[in-house]
Amino acid sequence: DISLTFEKGKTYFIVGFNGSGKTTLIKLLLRLYLPTKGEILVDGANIKSINLSQYYSNISAIFQDFIEYPFNVYENVAIRTADKGAHRFNQVLNDVGMYDVVNQLPSKEHTLLMRDWSGGVDLSRGQWQKLAIARCIYGNSAISILDEPFSSIDAESESQIISNIRTKSKQNTLIFITHRFSSITREDQIIVLKDGSIVETGTHEELMRNKKIYFKLHDSQKLE
Numbered sequence: 001d002i003s004l005t006f007e008k009g010k011t012y013f014i015v016g017f018n019g020s021g022k023t024t025l026i027k028l029l030l031r032l033y034l035p036t037k038g039e040i041l042v043d044g045a046n047i048k049s050i051n052l053s054q055y056y057s058n059i060s061a062i063f064q065d066f067i068e069y070p071f072n073v074y075e076n077v078a079i080r081t082a083d084k085g086a087h088r089f090n091q092v093l094n095d096v097g098m099y100d101v102v103n104q105l106p107s108k109e110h111t112l113l114m115r116d117w118s119g120g121v122d123l124s125r126g127q128w129q130k131l132a133i134a135r136c137i138y139g140n141s142a143i144s145i146l147d148e149p150f151s152s153i154d155a156e157s158e159s160q161i162i163s164n165i166r167t168k169s170k171q172n173t174l175i176f177i178t179h180r181f182s183s184i185t186r187e188d189q190i191i192v193l194k195d196g197s198i199v200e201t202g203t204h205e206e207l208m209r210n211k212k213i214y215f216k217l218h219d220s221q222k223l224e
Contacts, residue, residue, distance in 0.1 A: 001197035011174040016193035022177045060141040064148040066132035070114040081139035092138050095164040096130040125152040147177045159183045
């Protein structure tokens with residue numbers, strides 16, 4: 001029971017209880033899984049027929065269990081994308097709140113991120129997560145998917161990062177999976193999943209007026 005359309009230039013939040021199917025949906029969109037029923041269309045073409053390298057050149061993703069590469073800072077950010085230059089690198093560091101941190105490291109962006117290396121350092125889990133987000137947005141992909149990317153980041157930093165990404169990616173499609181609703185705005189489209197089905201869609205204000213699952217999720221979070 002999933003039928004939906006993601007449009008260019010819009011921001012979507014996928015929410016729901018644990019086990020509702022959020023990550024499975026994302027992995028289908030990334031063609032890590034193939035649907036056993038129905039079809040996924042990208043600009044009208046079946047996702048199964050699209051060249052995988054071509055598809056992945058236009059899409060980026062970060063999962064909660066991201067990789068901490070034992071490379072330097074610059075390589076951790078730019079590892080999967082052609083070099084976009086120092087300006088873009090500094091821009092994404094600033095967008096995720098890591099610019100000042102990196103510039104205080106012993107060799108700045110050339111600092112090796114593993115204590116076992118000579119002159120290497122380690123980062124906190126939250127700082128690693130910010131670098132992983134920077135890696136996701138560095139290539140300015142047409143579609144960016146962020147699956148619980150803020151689990152080790154405080155709510156204020158999360159809100160600022162999402163605002164920065166949204167501002168710099170107005171022509172792109174952004175899809176967030178989140179348990180934290182504080183960063184969802186009136187303009188965002190929200191998809192609520194339960195047991196592998198879509199049970200609600202709409203804006204924050206619309207879903208709050210409905211007083212169904214999204215309302216309960218949002219209200220329970222205010223009490224935490």
